[in-house]
Amino acid sequence: MGKQWLGLPRTRGAGPLLAAALVDSLGSGLFLPYAVLYFLDTTRVPLAAIGLALSAAAALALPCSALFGPLVDGLGARRSVALANAAQAAGFLGYLVAGSWWQIVAFGVLVNAGQNLFWTANGVLVTLVCAPDDRVRWFSLLRVVRNLGTGVGALLASLLAAGTGSLAGRGVVAANAGSFLLAAAVLARWHPRSATPADPPSTPADPASTARERQRVGYREVLADRRFAALNAATLLFALCLLGLPLILAVYVTRTLGQPAWVAGLLLAANTALIVALQAPVTEALRHHRSARQLQAVAGLFAASFALLWAAAAAQAGSTGWVALCLVAGMSCYTMAEIISSPVLTDLVAVLAPTGLRGRYFALSQLHWSLAGVLAPSLFSWLLNAGTACLWGVLLIVSCGAFLLAPAIDRTPGGPTGPPDFAPAPAEPEPANGE
Numbered sequence: 001m002g003k004q005w006l007g008l009p010r011t012r013g014a015g016p017l018l019a020a021a022l023v024d025s026l027g028s029g030l031f032l033p034y035a036v037l038y039f040l041d042t043t044r045v046p047l048a049a050i051g052l053a054l055s056a057a058a059a060l061a062l063p064c065s066a067l068f069g070p071l072v073d074g075l076g077a078r079r080s081v082a083l084a085n086a087a088q089a090a091g092f093l094g095y096l097v098a099g100s101w102w103q104i105v106a107f108g109v110l111v112n113a114g115q116n117l118f119w120t121a122n123g124v125l126v127t128l129v130c131a132p133d134d135r136v137r138w139f140s141l142l143r144v145v146r147n148l149g150t151g152v153g154a155l156l157a158s159l160l161a162a163g164t165g166s167l168a169g170r171g172v173v174a175a176n177a178g179s180f181l182l183a184a185a186v187l188a189r190w191h192p193r194s195a196t197p198a199d200p201p202s203t204p205a206d207p208a209s210t211a212r213e214r215q216r217v218g219y220r221e222v223l224a225d226r227r228f229a230a231l232n233a234a235t236l237l238f239a240l241c242l243l244g245l246p247l248i249l250a251v252y253v254t255r256t257l258g259q260p261a262w263v264a265g266l267l268l269a270a271n272t273a274l275i276v277a278l279q280a281p282v283t284e285a286l287r288h289h290r291s292a293r294q295l296q297a298v299a300g301l302f303a304a305s306f307a308l309l310w311a312a313a314a315a316q317a318g319s320t321g322w323v324a325l326c327l328v329a330g331m332s333c334y335t336m337a338e339i340i341s342s343p344v345l346t347d348l349v350a351v352l353a354p355t356g357l358r359g360r361y362f363a364l365s366q367l368h369w370s371l372a373g374v375l376a377p378s379l380f381s382w383l384l385n386a387g388t389a390c391l392w393g394v395l396l397i398v399s400c401g402a403f404l405l406a407p408a409i410d411r412t413p414g415g416p417t418g419p420p421d422f423a424p425a426p427a428e429p430e431p432a433n434g435e
Helices: 015-042 047-062 063-074 077-097 103-131 132-161 166-189 206-216 225-257 261-286 293-313 320-352 358-386 388-409
Strands: none
Touching: 015 047, 015 103, 015 166, 047 103, 047 358, 063 077, 063 103, 063 358, 077 103, 077 166, 077 293, 077 358, 103 261, 103 320, 103 358, 103 388, 132 261, 132 320, 166 261, 225 261, 225 293, 225 320, 225 358, 225 388, 261 320, 293 320, 320 358, 358 388
16 A cells, blocks of 8 residues: 555566666666767767767667557567567667668667667556556656666766776677666566456457458557547657757756856756656656646646746846746756656556557557657757747747647546546457467
8 A cells, every 4th residue: 555655556576577667768878878979989980970870770760660569469568578678689789890870870770669669568568467557657657767767877878978988888888788688588588467357258259350350450540549649749749848858958058048067967867856756656646637637737837847947048137046046947847747747648548549459559659759859859959049039939839739739638527547438448468379
């Protein structure tokens, strides 16, 4: 009971699920901030070409997300997560021998595609092994693990950046590859029991005809789901809000506001610490509120955050205290929006997805997160260069758009994450072969 009061899910028997998420987050957090420096130290590829290669790899991996839906639905979530870890391990092993621009792109596609597959299949796996009343707690915990892993990885990467050059870099890449291989092996040997077994059908279904029907339906039923379409549109807007601020905060604080660089670092560190400390209890406190109301609150918090950060530029002519107040209040609103939004958006995918199409639903959701990740660096760099009013004005418009979309996702009264007609379908076991 105490764990539920704290917002923590029942984790007995689900250690491999947590370990896989931690390995993925730590690996990404460790390598991404260090990637450009690593390739500068280990290859003769120039700086501009390295940045282009990494961007090209992320863009080329983006369409793969649509292919991962049928893969997860057919292969099973557990096997798909293990496959995702194996693909990332192969990519990092490739980084050890990469020496040219095209090799960075090729192995980068493996790493990015593996990460997209991981977060697609991981959401489906949670719906299979966790009870419906515990699911939002699991998504909350995975968010904590993801932030913790990314934060620790980024800290280690900053220490390595001042370290011993290519030798340290190769050690990091080799350790990443080994950890992903270990996670894949653990998941391959893990045989979880479904927390919500499906009721036996009155007439036994023919597996071959079921597979043919699923293939025939494909993405047609998914794309026809208007509430899911609204959710994906809102997800894209929320993802742009979430990804935009960390990308431009350091430049905005130092170049526009004239503050020391450590101010931005302190704000981002406080953001990570607050998410780790507050994610679970806040999610638990809001668990019985309608999802649409929560998402509208998130949009309002984002809008308040961007307005306060915009006000910091106006306060710059006054006292430093007002600038500090605007920055702290703005980041506090942003952090609370991040805490509320992530579990709700992910759980809504699970609530809307029918049995047998969960992989496709999570794949399309992940595609919108990945699309935001590809768009955000160039979009927000351009907006920042265009001026303060342009930057924060666009972000305020994006927040308002997300606010207006929320009611289309959840229009009627209901339970913890949605209305009664959103009741999740019973979990189906993974394919029996090889289990």
